Each structure stands twice: as structure tokens, then as C-alpha cells.
Amino acid sequence: MEFKDFSLFIKYTKVGAPFVEALASGKVFGTRCETCGRTFFPPRAECPDCLEESMTFVEIPTRGKLLSFTSIFVPPAHYGVSPPKMPFAKVTQIPCPVGVVEVEGGIRVMGWIPEVALEALKVGDPFEVQAKTLKNGQVTIVLSPI
Numbered sequence: 034m035e036f037k038d039f040s041l042f043i044k045y046t047k048v049g050a051p052f053v054e055a056l057a058s059g060k061v062f063g064t065r066c067e068t069c070g071r072t073f074f075p076p077r078a079e080c081p082d083c084l085e086e087s088m089t090f091v092e093i094p095t096r097g098k099l100l101s102f103t104s105i106f107v108p109p110a111h112y113g114v115s116p117p118k119m120p121f122a123k124v125t126q127i128p129c130p131v132g133v134v135e136v137e138g139g140i141r142v143m144g145w146i147p148e149v150a151l152e153a154l155k156v157g158d159p160f161e162v163q164a165k166t167l168k169n170g171q172v173t174i175v176l177s178p179i
């Protein structure tokens with residue numbers, strides 16, 4: 034698994050490789066500060082409270098509630114929904130729901146909601162955060178109703 038297999042530009046960070054490797058194995062990692070015990074998502078190399086670098090990768094809880102959602106019309110290419118469109122092109126674009134789920138500990142995770150129509154989503158619905166490897170080999174975070 035290489036950095037190009039993830040959609041974000043995280044290859045220059047200290048935490049990028051373990052995070053992407055975890056996603057490829059179906060796990061969602063955050064980092065926990067060994068000094069104060071706070072857990073962060075996305076993973077951080079340093080604790081913003083203690084300014085310590087003693088961070089450990091931990092699996093974050095995956096069950097929570099939908100905190101917010103919206104629809105994007107130019108989804109990342111790796112979603113495989115539709116090819117990226119040129120700005121101002123006269124084409125029909127497919128709405129692509131994305132959302133934020135708050136899991137145990139107040140950790141908030143943003144992800145793609147590929148299998149639910151926007152009209153069916155409600156804030157507060159129970160959701161699960163999942164690491165998925167897509168057909169093209171890239172990994173991403175998917176939010177699924179429980």
C-alpha cells in the first residue's frame with residue numbers, strides 16, 4: 034500500500050503511512066498522547082495540548098451518530114461515482130453524500146456515504162465508520178447506517 038492509494042495529501046506527514054496501512058487492513062486509526070491520554074482523529078504526530086511527540090496509534094471507536102451531512106457534486110475521483118467534471122461544464126452531476134459521524138469520546142470522522150440517498154439521512158441516526166478498499170485499489174473512509 035502506497036500513499037497514492039489514499040485520496041488525501043498526507044504523504045508528507047509522520048502519521049500518513051501507518052494511517053493508510055491501517056485503512057487498507059480495515060481499521061481506522063487515530064493517535065493517543067501518552068502524556069495526557071487524549072485521542073485525536075485524524076492522527077497527529079504531536080499533541081496540541083502537551084506539545085509532546087509521544088503519540089501511539091490506536092483504533093478509534095467506529096460506532097456513533099451522524100452529526101452533519103451534505104452533498105458534494107464533484108466527488109474525488111477515487112469514489113468512482115463519476116469522473117471529475119470540468120468547471121462550468123454543461124453536464125448532469127450526481128450528488129454524492131458525505132458526512133461527519135461523532136463516535137465515542139467525541140471523535141469526529143468525515144467520510145463518504147455511498148449507499149444512502151441524501152433525503153433519507155437524518156442528523157442523529159446511528160452510523161458506523163468503516164475503512165474500505167475501493168475497486169480501484171484506493172482506500173477511503175465510508176460511513177454506513179447501522
Ligand SMILES: [Zn+2]
Nearest residue numbers: 066069080083
Ligand atoms: Zn497530550
